Amino acid sequence: MTTSNSKPRLPTPYSLLPTPYFLLLLLLSLFAVGPLMQPGYFWGAQDARHSVYFLFEFNKSIQDGILWPRWGPDWAFGYGYPFWNIYGPLTYFVGEGVLRLGFDYVPAVKMVFALSVLGSAITMYLFVRRLMGRSAGLVAGLVYVYAPYHLFDLYVRAALAESFSFVFIPLVFWGFFELVDRPRFNALIGTALAYAGLVLTSNAVGLLLITPPLGLLVAMMMLLRLKDERPGTGDWKLRATFRRLIARGVPPALGLILGIALSAIFVLPLLAEYNYVRVDQWTGGRYAFGGDFVYFFQLFSPRWGFGASVPGPDDQAGFQLGLVPVVLLVLSFFAVPRIPQTNTRRVLRFFQGMTLVVAFLMTPASEWVWRAIPLSSFAQFPWRLGVLTTTGLAVVAGTVVARNAQDSPIPNLPISNSPISNLPLVTLTALIILSSYPYLRAEMRDPKPTEGPVSLAALFRFQQSSDEMTGSTAWTRRIPGWSVLAEQVTQGGSIDTKVNYTAIPPGQVLGVHSVEMDSVHELVWVYAADDRQSVTFFIPYYPGWTAYVYEDLGEPADDLKARVGPLVAKPPIRTTEYEGWIVVPVPQGEHFLEVRFEDTPVRIVGKWVSLASLLGVVMAVVGERLLRGRHLW
Secondary structure, X not given: XXXXXXXXXXXXXXXXXXXXXXXXXXXXXXXXXXXXXXXXXXXOOOOHHHHHHHHHHHHHHHHOOOOOXXXXXXXXXXXXXXXXXXXXXXXXXXXXXHXXXXXXHHHHHHHHHHHHHHHHHHHHHHHHHXXXXXXXXXXXXXXXXXXXXXXXXXXXXXXXXXXXXXXXXXXXXXXXXXXXXXXXXXXXXXXXXXXXXXXXXXXXXXXXXXXXXXXXXHHHHHHHHHHHHOOOOHHHHHHHHHHXXXXXXHHHHHHHHHHHHHOHHHHHHHHHHHHHEOOHHHHOHHHOOOOOOOOHHHXXXXXXXXXOOOOOXXXXXXXXXXXXXXXXXXXXXXXXXXXXXXXXXXXXXXXXXXXXXXXXXXXXXXXHHHHHOOOHHHHOXXXXXXXXXXXXXXXXXHHHXXXXXXXXXXXXXXXXXXXXXXXXXXXXXXXXXXXXXXXOOOOOEOOOOOOOOOOHHHHHHHHHHHOOOOOOEOOOXXXXXXXXXXXXXXXXXXXXOOEOXXXXXXXXXXXXXXXXXXXXXXXXXXXXXXXXXXEEEEEEOOOOEEXXXXXXXXXXXXXXXXXXXXXXXXXXXXXXXXXXXXXXXXXXXXXXXXXXXXXXXXXXXXXXXXXXXXXXXXXXXXXXXXXXXXXXX
């Protein structure tokens, strides 16, 4: 037994083994996965088609040998868009792994959704178990899984990346809590990996929704710890306070820096090249920030639907916080003062306050706050803050069953101590699940002709019917509504070249023949009668597209690719006035011309920073274990 000022014991290898609490959590979380086990797919859900076709495009790049995709070749009716350069790809790496197991696109997406549910249950359990024990972890994990907004993300929005981000959110909060409360090597590495995972999964959730409250939590904990320590008096007090503040701030700062470094392969190009894309499709029109607030009564209304959000109180979807989570939040204000660990109480009060503040920010009364926040347009809808309310409600829910004794927040309970014998706990877990049972629904149906079966033609039909996935780069002044490339695919053909043959002038002054093409390059043979000719490609320009001209060796006559000779020139790329298509001038004579999407300097730097950081982490972990004389595995 320890006092309230004692440092908590860390998990022992025995305590990390599966316990009845952990196994019960996984078992009870399976109900949330139940709708995914039905045959078919919820094609009508808001982002359900996006999730499938994002994976479809991602897999196409992987099959072309691109280990880190950035360019989506079939976005915007086949013209292409640098989607993966500004959208976190980690979820689709997971989906790609499922595809490699033999699953088709739709089952693979459903499998990733299922993994996100079970993964989020586990990570919330581990975080809250660290704070208040296993029974609290069980309750928190179930509230996290069955919170209405989480189910809304799964089965109404079908937002794959945001759903998967729920796995990393508890790990990020847990990691930074440890780096302030009891900084150590393992906590630093785990925090950095968790933060990188969150950003690579959903940059909007990681950078815009989670990082600000995370910073507030760290700052609050640091200042309160300094207050507790109360260094000397006078000038020495000021100096000592400053030194202690720096010392306390170094571990979380290192965790943040290392997390950004690990994700630099994505974060650096995102920040440096974001302005080179048109995002008006994401931040304008029906996605523009406006009146999509959650009215106060909607936070408690049991209404549930599968429609889209609309300005005003008549949404067809439900945005409630959940009856049981709200009741547990109220009870937590009575339970938190009885928790003996000072830092645990402070963290719980932070999550209580965060939940209340964020709930206010979701309502129309907070509109003046949103107007004052420059980044509000990127959040699109205030109800997206449900990610934060779900997290806060889950953490504080565990307080009602937290251990009130003066012992460690991670008690070494014997394996025979089963939660089944605890009737109040069993009753509470049943109430959590039953209160959300009406929302465990997915509208399964067959795809419409504009949605599937999954194919390139169906992707183009979906783009046209929904006006989705039609973004373009900053060089494009006219957003396309259809294309000759999409037309030939929907008519049963394929895209074998992106050369705009209609731009070839008459009079046999220019001849072009495509040799090979994949997601990020095309090689063509070209004949130019003079130096005034150029080849136009149905590809909107974006930094990284580069042109090369090679010598035509002339032999053998039946194998054009074997005739590619040395590099002759690297001509500058021009663009068409309205479409922003790539235009490449070619020299007189017969040559080979290649356009290729390559890494820019900032992408190369990001790649090497991430690689070096990852190798550094591996070497540091191995070295730390060897120094301590422990086995690596």
